[in-house]
Each structure stands twice: as structure tokens, then as C-alpha cells.
Amino acid sequence: MAARIATAPGASRSRLALLLLLAPALVWLVGLVVLPHLELAVLSLRARVAPRVYELSLNQYRTFVDEPLYWHTFVRTAVISILATACTLAIAFPAAWYIAKIARGRARSVLFVLCLIPFWVSETVRTLGWMILLRESGVLPRLLVDLGITPAPVEMLYHDATILVGLVYTSMLFMVVPLVSALESLDDSLIEAAYDLGGNGWSILRQIIVPHAAPGIAAGSIVVFMLTLGNYLTPTLLGGKNSLWFTEQIYTQFITRFNWEQGAAFGFLLLVLSTAIVWAGLKLTGQHFGAVMRRP
Amino acid sequence: MQQDLEVDRVTKRYGPITVVDALSLSVAHGSFFSILGPSGCGKTTLLRMVAGFLAPDDGDVRIGGQSMRGVAPNRRPVNMVFQHLALFPMMTVGENVGYGLARRGLARGEIGSRVDAMLERVGLPGAQDKRIDQLSGGQKQRVAIARSLVLEPALLLLDEPLGALDLKLREHMKIELKQLQADFGTTFVYITHDQSEALVLSDHVAVMNAGRFEQVGTPQELYYRPRTPFVAGFVGANNRLAGSAARVDGDVVELVTADGLAVRALASGPIAVGDAVEAFVRPEVIDLARNAGELPPAAQRFSGRVGSLLFDGANSAVLVREEATRAEIRIALPQTGRFADLRADETVAFGFAAQRAVCFRAGGNGR
Numbered sequence: 001m002a003a004r005i006a007t008a009p010g011a012s013r014s015r016l017a018l019l020l021l022l023a024p025a026l027v028w029l030v031g032l033v034v035l036p037h038l039e040l041a042v043l044s045l046r047a048r049v050a051p052r053v054y055e056l057s058l059n060q061y062r063t064f065v066d067e068p069l070y071w072h073t074f075v076r077t078a079v080i081s082i083l084a085t086a087c088t089l090a091i092a093f094p095a096a097w098y099i100a101k102i103a104r105g106r107a108r109s110v111l112f113v114l115c116l117i118p119f120w121v122s123e124t125v126r127t128l129g130w131m132i133l134l135r136e137s138g139v140l141p142r143l144l145v146d147l148g149i150t151p152a153p154v155e156m157l158y159h160d161a162t163i164l165v166g167l168v169y170t171s172m173l174f175m176v177v178p179l180v181s182a183l184e185s186l187d188d189s190l191i192e193a194a195y196d197l198g199g200n201g202w203s204i205l206r207q208i209i210v211p212h213a214a215p216g217i218a219a220g221s222i223v224v225f226m227l228t229l230g231n232y233l234t235p236t237l238l239g240g241k242n243s244l245w246f247t248e249q250i251y252t253q254f255i256t257r258f259n260w261e262q263g264a265a266f267g268f269l270l271l272v273l274s275t276a277i278v279w280a281g282l283k284l285t286g287q288h289f290g291a292v293m294r295r296p
Numbered sequence: 297m298q299q300d301l302e303v304d305r306v307t308k309r310y311g312p313i314t315v316v317d318a319l320s321l322s323v324a325h326g327s328f329f330s331i332l333g334p335s336g337c338g339k340t341t342l343l344r345m346v347a348g349f350l351a352p353d354d355g356d357v358r359i360g361g362q363s364m365r366g367v368a369p370n371r372r373p374v375n376m377v378f379q380h381l382a383l384f385p386m387m388t389v390g391e392n393v394g395y396g397l398a399r400r401g402l403a404r405g406e407i408g409s410r411v412d413a414m415l416e417r418v419g420l421p422g423a424q425d426k427r428i429d430q431l432s433g434g435q436k437q438r439v440a441i442a443r444s445l446v447l448e449p450a451l452l453l454l455d456e457p458l459g460a461l462d463l464k465l466r467e468h469m470k471i472e473l474k475q476l477q478a479d480f481g482t483t484f485v486y487i488t489h490d491q492s493e494a495l496v497l498s499d500h501v502a503v504m505n506a507g508r509f510e511q512v513g514t515p516q517e518l519y520y521r522p523r524t525p526f527v528a529g530f531v532g533a534n535n536r537l538a539g540s541a542a543r544v545d546g547d548v549v550e551l552v553t554a555d556g557l558a559v560r561a562l563a564s565g566p567i568a569v570g571d572a573v574e575a576f577v578r579p580e581v582i583d584l585a586r587n588a589g590e591l592p593p594a595a596q597r598f599s600g601r602v603g604s605l606l607f608d609g610a611n612s613a614v615l616v617r618e619e620a621t622r623a624e625i626r627i628a629l630p631q632t633g634r635f636a637d638l639r640a641d642e643t644v645a646f647g648f649a650a651q652r653a654v655c656f657r658a659g660g661n662g663r
Contacts, residue, residue, distance in 0.1 A: 192349060193382035197443065198370045198399035207395075211386035 037271075044264035060265030070249060070266075077246040078273060080160065080235075081228040084167040088175045088224050089217065091168065096179035101188070112180075115173045123170065127237045130166055131157060134238075158240035166234040171227055175220040182216020183209070218285060218292040222278050229274050246270055298325045299361075300451050300483040301346065306355035308341050315341045317507035318355065323451075323485060323500075328477050330494040331487045333504035334530070339487045342504075343453050346485065347376045360450045370399075375444035376453040380460055381436055383428045389415070389439055390424030396447040414446040418476065433461050437469055438476075445480055454486040458493060470496050491531050495519065503527045523564065525656045528576040533613075535582075535625050538574045538658060541567050549655045551575050555621035560596055561653035572658040579613050580628040581652045584635060588645040595647030600625065602642045614638060616646060 047057035064070045099111050118126060133139045134156035141153035156162060186209065194204045210217070235245035246266070253263030282289055301323040308316040315338040323329040331339045344350045346357055348369035357364045359373055375396070384392050393414055394407045402410075415423055418438040423431075431439065437457060444452055458466045458473075474497050477484045488494050494501045495515040502512040503526070510524045511517075522528035529536060539553035549563045551573050561575040585591050588599065600616040603624060612629040627646055629635050638644075 187380070187382065189378045189380060189382040190384060192369075193376070193378055194384070194395070196347060196349075196369050196374075196376050197396035197447065199395070200370060200399075203399060208384060208386070 040264040040267055043261050044268050046261060048261070060262050061269075063262065064265060064269060073244045073246050073249055074269065074273065076244055077229060078277060080163060080167075081225055082277070084164055084171065084228045085221050085225045087164060087168045088171045089221060092172055092175035092179055092220070093217075095172075096176050096183055099176070100180045100183035100186075115176050118169065119173060123233050124237075126170070127166060127234050130162075130169070130238060134162060157238060158242055160239070163235045163239045163243060163245075166238040167228050167231060170231070170234055171224040174223045174227060178216040178220040178223070179213065182213040182219075186212045214285065214287060215292045218282060218287045221281065222292070225278065225281075226274055229270065299323065300325045300359065301329075301485060302358040302361075303342070303346065304356045304358065306342070306345060306352040306357060308338075308345060308350065309353050314507055316345070316352075319507070319509060320355075321502055321509065321512065323483055326481045326483055327499040328474070328484045328486065328497055330498040330501045331485070331504050332491055332494040332501050332531070333487075333489060335489055337504045338507040339489075339504050340455060343376075343455055343485070343487050346451070347374055347453055348372050373450040374453060375447055375449040375451075376455060377440050377444055377457045379455045379457065381440040381457065383436055383440055383443070385428050387428075388424060389420070389426045389428065389431070392428065392439055393424075393443045393446055395443065400447075410446055414442045417479070418442045418445075433465050434469055434472070437461070438472070441473075441476060445476075445482060449482065451483050451485060454484060456488050456490075458488075458490070466493075473497060495531070503530060505530075522576070522654060525574055525576070525658070528654060528656070533579055533626065534576045535579065536574055536576055537623070538572070541569050541571045541573045541655075544569055548650050549573060549575075551655060553621065553623060555623055557598075557618055557621040557623045559653065560650035561655035562651055563655050565657060567655065567657050573655050574658045575653055575655040577625075577648055577653040578628075579626045582625065582627045582646050582648045584614070584616075584627050584629070585645045585647075586642075588647075591645060591647045592649070595649050597645060597647040598625075599643065599645050602638060602640050602644060605638060605640060616644060619643075 044060050045056055045058070046054040047059045049055050064074075095111075095115070099108055103111055121129075131138070134141070136153050136155040136157075138156070141150070141156060144150045145153055190208055190212070191204055194208050199207070230247060232245070232247040232251060235243040236248055239245065247270070250263050250266045250270070253259045253266060257263075278289075282292070299322045301321075303319060303321045305318045305320050306316055307314065307318050317338075319342060321329075331342065333339045341350060345352050346359075346364075348364065348367060364372055384395065387395065390408075390411050394411045397407045397410060411424060412421075415421055418441060420435060420438055420442070423435070423439075428436065428439075440457065441452075454473075458469050461469060470493060473484075473486075477497075486494070486497060495518075498515060500512065501515055501518055503510045503518060505526050510530075511522065511527045513521075518527055518531045522531060528534055537551060537553055537557070537559060539551045539557075541549050542552045542558065543550040544563070544567060545560075547563050548560050549567050550558055550560050552558045559575055559577070561577070567573060583591050583595060588597050591597055598618050600618045603615040603617050606613045606615065606626075610631055613626050614629055614635070616625050616627055617623065618625060625646065629638075
């Protein structure tokens with residue numbers, strides 16, 4: 001019996017089982033990712049010459065290059081996203097270190113839940129919460145007046161820093177989780193050994209901890225960067241009219257202007273941008289995408 | 297002789313539990329000193345206090361005559377080989393060995409030449425560019441030792457470094473460790489729960505139990521003249537017989553077990569008639585014979601039935617049940633092969649000289 005399982009009908013049956021197991025993922029991938037993107041690619045590469053008459057053209061992409069507002073927004077979005085990722089990493093790393101290495105038992109799960117709690121409310125409500133705190137008549141400006149720090153309420157919304165704060169807050173969990181798992185797997189005796197051999201805090205961080213946690217850092221950074229770059233609500237609400245976020249441009253093209261061709265081109269450019277930056281980041285830090293994604 | 301390490305009445309408590317209890321020891325320059333004890337006896341805590349990872353609650357650790365109070369591990373002239381070696385997997389062999397030198401701010405060229413020389417000495421020439429996961433267990437061991445010794449510490453601490461190796465390699469590394477220590481002349485302080493490692497490797501061994509030293513001495517002293525029941529039971533295989541002292545004749549005590557087996561043994565410490573006592577007889581001290589007449593005339597004689605044969609090459613032994621009381625005694629088989637045809641259930645005679653067995657008052661520590 002056992003020998004027969006390996007013969008041809010058995011093998012084809014197991015291949016069918018594999019296919020069935022993969023089917024939901026494949027439907028998801030093809031139906032929701034590949035097909036829309038193919039459609040977008042076609043859309044972005046055509047121009048309307050007469051009603052219902054289209055021809056192949058690079059007009060949309062030319063508009064992007066010719067119109068400074070578009071590519072300024074593009075660069076600005078990328079820079080703020082990178083900045084937000086760096087800030088998230090800087091704040092999440094000590095937190096992850098504490099959760100992975102110092103906290104024990106209950107304290108540890110409580111801390112994890114604390115990271116999770118912001119996600120129990122929807123992004124809209126969370127962002128509106130920030131607005132209530134930060135707007136001119138909000139909690140924080142009033143507190144500053146009451147404490148005598150500022151003579152009159154200050155408008156804290158609609159600055160780049162506000163966008164940054166909102167983005168970092170939203171991204172925290174996605175950085176903490178891969179970092180905790182990366183740091184947990186670090187053997188404490190490695191740190192002790194380095195200390196014993198004459199290392200100090202900074203050199204141990206640089207030579208032992210960061211290299212060990214590098215795949216976790218890269219995984220967290222990629223996820224946070226992608227989420228930030230593609231975020232629409234937080235920059236729009238906290239940045240107001242001045243937010244100049246690239247996803248907002250895409251939204252405007254599709255919904256306000258009804259210029260689907262332009263919107264599709266922007267969408268494609270965003271995809272290329274994020275891929276390029278992630279690739280550059282991995283190259284700069286000497287990481288491999290496969291290894292990074294396997295880690296957490 | 298100069299003492300490289302002096303531990304002076306060091307105490308460490310965790311809450312109500314005293315893990316290390318007013319321990320003192322001194323280790324002479326260039327010697328191999330082992331601390332032998334069961335797990336949980338406090339030996340790792342003691343070692344970590346010497347390395348500086350823990351601060352003693354009381355007492356002082358002096359290395360090369362200098363008090364180490366308030367000196368951080370990275371500033372002590374001591375290096376440690378960790379239980380699982382703790383080699384840095386993100387670095388090559390060369391970077392591992394050169395790590396400490398780089399931290400001391402040596403020039404790159406200087407580090408390179410010292411690392412080369414050190415790898416040569418531990419028998420791994422040209423391994424600089426290998427990754428840690430390309431090394432075998434024994435090679436990792438040598439890299440871990442090289443990484444510490446390249447810093448020329450006054451003292452090398454080893455925390456059961458052979459524990460993770462398989463038996464064959466462990467036997468091999470034991471010999472290598474001893475040779476390395478002899479070559480370098482560095483003082484080694486080695487902790488282990490494996491008595492064979494401690495006996496084979498060390499110049500001096502401290503047997504530790506429940507936060508205290510039971511006995512400190514050469515391996516031979518511990519083996520042949522244990523001073524406490526714990527040492528007698530822990531170091532080497534031993535037959536333990538508990539009972540009460542029926543007769544005291546000079547320094548020889550006659551012990552009678554609950555089953556009525558009477559044996560004579562050399563008293564260690566004062567023992568009075570009626571005391572609860574325990575005696576230890578080593579398996580190789582007991583003579584075995586097919587008939588009682590072959591036993592040495594001075595031996596006290598017993599007869600018994602062979603229970604199980606424990607064949608283990610040179611360490612072969614036989615479990616014999618004493619005829620009257622069914623007490624089980626382990627007897628080493630002579631290596632002459634004289635008893636190669638011994639069968640279970642055979643009747644045999646056995647005996648040993650009272651002078652070669654030792655008797656302690658039970659409960660007390662015999663000191």
C-alpha cells in the first residue's frame with residue numbers, strides 16, 4: 001500500500017490537492033493584484049483622441065515630468081515616508097528590546113497589547129483623535145496656554161511634523177512585531193560574551209545586536225515604508241490642504257478629475273517608486289529580500 | 297606562589313535563598329582549578345561573580361591581588377568561555393578572535409597578525425575567513441578559547457564548555473583543553489557537573505554543594521580521601537551503606553544496616569556507638585572470588601549471588617546481592633578477564649579491607 005502512494009495516480013492526486021490548497025491565494029493574487037494592474041497598465045498607456053477612440057501614448061507620464069507639482073509631491077511623499085520609517089524604527093527599537101529582553105511574563109503580554117490597542121479603533125477615528133488633540137481649539141494647544149508656555153493657542157495641525165507623528169503612530173505595531181521576534185532569537189550570552197571581551201554598549205549594539213536583528217529591521221522597515229507611502233487618510237486629514245501626498249493626487253485624478261488614465265499612470269509610478277526604494281534600501285544594508293521575508 | 301584569583305568570603309542571596317554562602321578560595325598562578333557540583337549548587341553564580349556579571353552581596357573577589365569591587369566585566373583581566381560558546385555568528389572566525397583586540401583599539405595589521413598567531417597555536421591555521429557555522433563542534437571550542445586567550449587574560453573562566461558536545465568529542469576535547477592550558481600557562485577556572493572532566497583536567501578541584509565547598513583538594517585526595525559523605529557519593533562511583541555504629545574499635549567502625557548487614561570501615565571524624573552512620577565502598581576496592589579462600593586474608597568476607605552483569609569494557613562491573621540481606625553491592629570486574637564467564641545467579645564470594653572503606657556520621661558533614 002505504502003509503495004503505491006508514490007505511483008503516478010497518487011502523485012497527480014497530491015498535485016491536485018496542492019493546487020486546491022493554493023487556489024484561494026492564487027485567486028486573490030491573480031484577481032485582485034495582477035488583473036487590476038494589467039488593466040491599470042493599459043489605462044496609463046492610452047490617450048483619448050476622440051470620443052471612444054484611444055491610441056497608445058506616453059502622454060500621462062510626460063505630464064508627470066512636465067508638471068512640477070506632481071513630481072514635487074512624488075519626491076516629498078518618498079522623503080517623508082523614509083523619515084517616518086526611520087522615526088518608527090528609532091522609537092520601536094528600544095520598545096522591542098524591552099519587550100524581548102527585559103519584560104517577563106505578564107508585563108510582556110501587557111506591553112504587546114498596548115502596541116495593539118491603537119488598532120482596535122478604525123484609522124479614521126484614530127486620526128480624528130489626533131485632530132481633536134492638536135487643532136487650534138484642541139486639547140494640547142489649550143494646555144500649553146494654561147501652562148503659560150504659549151500666549152495664544154497654536155495651530156498644531158497641518159504641519160509636516162503632524163503628518164509624521166500620525167504616520168509613526170499608525171506604523172508602530174508593524175515595526176515592533178518583527179523586531180521583537182528578531183531580538184528574541186538573540187542569545188543573551190552573545191551580549192555577555194561581547195561585554196566580557198571588552199565591548200561597550202554602543203559597540204555591542206553596532207556589531208552584535210543590529211547585525212543579528214538586521215533581517216527583522218529590514219522586514220519592519222519595508223512593511224512600514226509601504227504602508228506609509230500608500231497611506232491616504234492620515235496625511236490628508238492631519239496635513240490638510242498642504243499635505244501634498246502622492247496617493248491624494250491619485251485619488252484626485254480618479255475621483256475628482258475623472259482622469260483615469262492619469263491616475264493609472266500615477267499608480268504605476270508609485271509602485272515603481274516603492275519597489276525602487278525598497279530595493280535600494282536592501283542593497284545599501286546588504287540584505288536579501290528572501291532572507292528578510294523568511295525571518296519574521 | 298602568586299595567587300591569580302582569591303575569593304574572600306563571597307556571599308550571594310536571591311531573596312531568602314543563599315546561593316553562594318561565604319565562600320573562599322584561592323587559585324595559584326598557572327593552575328587548572330575546577331569547581332565541581334550538581335546543577336543548582338551555585339557554581340555558575342560564583343563564576344559569574346568572578347567574571348563580573350553579578351555583584352556579590354558580601355565579600356570580595358581579587359584578581360592578581362586587585363579588588364574587583366565595582367569593576368565591570370569589560371574592564372576585568374578575566375575572560376570567559378560560555379556554556380554554548382557564544383561565538384558571534386555574524387562574524388568570521390578571524391573577526392571573532394580579533395573582536396577583543398579591536399575593542400582595545402589595536403591597529404588593524406597588529407590584530408591580523410595576532411589573530412593569525414593565535415589560530416595557529418590552537419591548531420586552526422588559515423581559518424580566519426571561515427564562517428562560524430562551517431566549523432565542527434571541536435573547532436568552535438578552540439575558536440572560543442582562542443578568542444579569550446588572545447587577550448592574554450590573567451584568568452580564563454570556563455562555564456561547562458564541553459556540556460553541549462557528544463561523548464566521543466567530549467573525551468577528545470578534555471585532552472585538548474588540558475594540553476592548551478599547559479601550552480599557554482594561563483590560569484583556568486573550570487566549572488562542571490561532570491566529575492570525570494574535573495578529575496581528568498584539574499590540578500585542584502573544589503566540590504561544591506548548596507552554596508558551600510564540601511572539600512577542596514587534588515583529584516586524588518577527593519577520590520581516595522573524601523572528607524564528607526557528599527564528596528564520597530559525588531566523586532566516582534561508590535557503594536553507599538547506611539546504618540548505625542554497632543562497635544567502635546580505634547578508628548574502625550562496625551556499621552550494621554537496617555537489614556542486618558555488618559561491615560567495617562575507617563571512621564572519618566568522631567563517631568560513637570549508636571550513631572547513625574553511612575559507609576562508602578568503591579567498586580574497585582572490593583575483591584571478587586568464586587570461593588572465599590581466594591580472598592585476601594585481611595578482608596572481611598561476604599557471599600552473594602550475581603544479580604546483573606554491567607559490561608562496559610574497562611569499566612565493567614557486576615551487581616551482587618549479599619546472601620543474607622539481599623543488599624545490592626556494585627563490584628568492579630578485574631581487567632584480567634578472569635570473570636569473563638561469570639553468569640547471573642552464580643554464587644560468589646567478595647570482600648574488602650576495612651581500611652579502604654570510609655564511614656561518616658550521617659547528617660553531619662563529617663568535618
